[in-house]
Amino acid sequence: SQQGEEDPQALSIQEGENATMNCSYKTSINNLQWYRQNSGRGLVHLILIRSNEREKHSGRLRVTLDTSKKSSSLLITASRAADTASYFCATGVTGGGNKLTFGTGTQLKVEL
């Protein structure tokens, strides 16, 4: 299976609720990044967490990284309709230069 798989594949919540997405990967990494993609658009970088970090915050976003389990989670608190998008994790792999390996994504829908 692929490096970087998100879970769930799709998530539908009400505005104001929290959304949690998970990502698993297989190889040793330098960093893990989360990106958002709105329909028909490019990817927007959200947050980067280094392999020696365990948790990071940015506004309503909270990312955790567990290198022993090779997994990460993205939490979006107090979701808004504008958060509706696909979310991808991407890993910078040790010895892989600067290229990113992307997961399959979680489609988040936030309903009013």
Add this chain to the structure above:
Amino acid sequence: NAGVMQNPRHLVRRRGQEARLRCSPMKGHSHVYWYRQLPEEGLKFMVYLQKENIIDESGMPKERFSAEFPKEGPSILRIQQVVRGDSAAYFCASSPPPQGNQPQHFGDGTRLSIL
């Protein structure tokens, strides 16, 4: 501050024709990456270039695909003799010279459709 610019946004080609996709990196960025996204899938790495040099092309198909990033002008991803399976969204990203961990900045992509 202009971001990563890709053109065209949409490109339609018939089987056997050539497709040229262009990418201008963000100002100050010297490194360019190309990714391909099939419907309902994540992005797959294709090639990583800096000016006049291909650094990593491990994700490029062995035939028909080529990429360049000349000293002057945009990076070009070229697909010769296109086939239906080449239909996808092609994204370009750029970064400054990699020094440790840093994000890549993406363009809005070129959606290639093969008739």
